[in-house]
Amino acid sequence: MLKKLFLSLMVIVVFLLHQDFWNWQKTEPFVLGFLPVGLAYHAGYAILAAVMMALLVKFFWPADLDRFESKLDDENKSRKP
Secondary structure, three states, X not given: OHHHHHHHHHHHHHHHHHOXXXXXXXXXXXXXXXXXXXXXXHHHHXXXXXXXXXXXXXXXXXXXXXXXXXXXXXXXXXXXX
């Protein structure tokens, strides 16, 4: 139950962080001396979103789908000459 609550809150937080209105008018400061702050923010956001999706798949992927797919693979292998 705590895992579901944590990941649900993480989805909401990541959704809210996507609306980065505070960086819309900024071109400076540059991150690492060359990367505009908005672009650096989105790079970090993309990494955060990828980690979130990996956690969602790891903890909430329906096991029935994997069993169904492996059953179809077995049937397809037996049909090939």
